Amino acid sequence: MTVEQSYALAKEAYGKWDVDTDAALEILQTIPVSIHCWQGDDIGGFEVNKSELSGGIDVTGNYPGKARTPEELRSDLEMAMSLIPGRHRVNLHALYAETNGKVVDRDELEPVHFKNWVEWAKKQQIGLDFNPTLFSHPKAEEGLTLASPDATVREFWIEHCMKCRKIAEYFGKALGTPSLMNIWIPDGYKDIPADRLTPRKRLKESLDAIYVEEISEKYLIDAVESKVFGIGSESYVVGSHEFYMGYALTNKKTYLMDTGHYHPTETVSNKISSMLLFSDKLALHVSRPVRWDSDHVVILDDELKEIAIEIVRNDALDKVAIGLDFFDASINRVAAWTIGTRNMIKALLYALLMPHDLLKRYQEEGNYTARLALLEEFKTYPFGAVWDQYCVKMNVPVGEKWLAEVEKYEREELFKRTPEVLTID
Known part of the structure; x- marks a missing residue:
């Protein structure tokens, strides 16, 4: 047949x-899905002064063929997108800047360092999303960035995030579609803190400073992302679910929910309808947590279907920005993109057929x-x-x-x- x-x-x-x-x-x-570039090179990036992966993030596996250059990464993305139905987006991290061999620290990044990405996106007729990179850097080694008690460290990361907002605005203007810029930080403590409030006050003040400049949502959508715990922040995470949900709703920012960033008995699908009652926009990072935030390749499981169903049944396709966030170096990386993205689209189709x-x-x-x-x-x-x-x-x-x-x-x-x-x- x-x-x-x-x-x-x-x-x-x-x-x-x-x-x-x-x-x-x-x-x-x-329906566009924002495909994360970091699956293609194990979150390595292209900084000249590259640091070891840190911030509670780990990539396992050593499958051959990972992208070593921006050109290879873009080629791999093109290959994956040729196997994925529909027209989608690509999500970048700041450490994927191209600086022509010059050492450019993260508080010095400018739109010009992403010019090649924009020119490529124009040819592909896709939009770009963005993330400041607040990990894998000497000034993040203590596990505290925007919530650091050291004012010079906070100021460095505030400046980095402000520069990233201008880069995302550049994406939005150049490509004719707003760029979602999401802030996630690794800040927290391995053991029981003596003071939970003060670091959160500092984080709030840092975010207020980052967002002081008004930028039109025609070009930029600001988002913040919580986490329940991480390696090195097992006992306390500054940017908790309650913190960022409160901040987003109070300051009219988009709240981003990562499917691996909650307690094992919580499901993001169950949170979507509640958030939609109070938010004009909502963003997702879809991954597959196995026992914890392990970012396995997305499969067509019940929770993925339920996430899609909640979006579709609540007429929220124009309100929810869907992005992916997994990184598996134990299998072919192009295949990982293809499997995960096709499954996200399958889940949306499943929901549309009910x-x-x-x-x-x-x-x-x-x-x-x-x-x-x-x-x-x-x-x-x-x-x-x-x-x-x-x-x-x-x-x-x-x-x-x-x-x-x-x-x-x-x-x-x-x-x-x-x-x-x-x-x-």
């Missing part, structure tokens, strides 16, 4: 519930039997046939056929970067 024949049968099955599969595919084309109005009505009527029955039955509806049709429509490989393209790219490009040779089986 051809893809088109399978799709015709799926369209009929969904149509019995007034779910328009053609309309779902049209909507899906309009009769949400009917399910809501069942709930309001107290018909919980029909609600549960239908939710379960739709799990085995022919979603895969609709996904395959979308891939055909977007001119990307159907099913697992993309893997052969990655294998070919690996042989012809990635293995040239290393003497080791592995194969994908």
